[in-house]
Amino acid sequence: MNILWRTNQLVFGTIVALYPQKKRAMIRIQNQQLIADIDAELVVGKSYWFQLTKPAPALTLRLLQTDSSISAVAAYFRIDEWLLNIYYNSQSPISHSLIRDLFTVKKQLSMSLTTFKTIIHLCVKEWNLSLTDEHLKWIHALQQQPLTQDRIVQQLNQFPESGNMMRVGEQSLTMIQATYTCLTNHNWDMSTDLVKRSVFAYVALKQRQVMQKSSLDLRI
Structure with missing residues (x-):
């Protein structure tokens, strides 16, 4: 990550x-x-x-x-202990502005606290991504409209530049970025069709996942 x-x-x-x-x-x-x-x-x-x-x-x-205990740090900075514990386990940076953004998304999408916690867990554990408001929105879209791999392939086959993304064992960043650009150009990120929006969310998450795997910034 x-x-x-x-x-x-x-x-x-x-x-x-x-x-x-x-x-x-x-x-x-x-x-x-x-x-x-x-x-x-x-x-x-x-x-x-x-x-x-x-x-x-x-x-x-x-x-x-x-x-240095979780409870003491959470109390000191007035952060929910369960949320700080997730950051602690993943050793991800946390800030008040980031927490504010996450809870803004929760409110915008009318998430229950249970759903909110589930999506945060999926972001860190399943997708191995940093917690951002954008990542939460995409995972929420996938939760709203779950898709099988076959359904994703079926949808992507509409576009020649995207059809191969799901067919190769090792998905390259170039291939995923081409698919992401294609779906963005066709406005699938803004679509009212839940299936299209969910497919876009999947591709966007895969793109971010591969980018984070291939980019370890050790310059600072």
């Missing part, structure tokens, strides 16, 4: 190495190892909660001066 860095995000990471003379540390977040500026007393092998103070040109983190 590729990480999108934003100021004030909360991140949970494990210290891999320390460079005290430069006030830097190598920290592992998800499957990435990054060099970050951290001015704090840290221990190699131990995990901590940090707040991102500057994403570039160097990742700069501030150690949270609070109990």
Whole structure:
């Protein structure tokens, strides 16, 4: 899962190495190892909660001066504990603006809390995607109109540039992007037809999934 860095995000990471003379540390977040500026007393092998103070040109983190337990961090930042726990398990960054966007989607689509939690779980666990309002909307569309692989193939066969997407074992980013562009040009993302909108959501999620798998941004 590729990480999108934003100021004030909360991140949970494990210290891999320390460079005290430069006030830097190598920290592992998800499957990435990054060099970050951290001015704090840290221990190699131990995990901590940090707040991102500057994403570039160097990742700069501030150690949270609070109990590192989920309940303590959730209370400190006034975040729902169940939601913070999901971020903790996936080691994804979290921020108040992101949480606001997620709950805005929940309200717009009239989701029950149970449905909301299910979609968030699917996003992180099944699709292995970062939590964004866009991803939640697409997964919700799939939940509203579930599709079999055969039904998706049938729909995509309407377009020569899209028909092969489901036929090969390893779907390439180029092939998925061509299909995504094709469906967007035919306005399937805005369609009132639930099947078309669900097929578009599937393709959009696959595109984002492959993009995140193939892009590990270690520059910051």
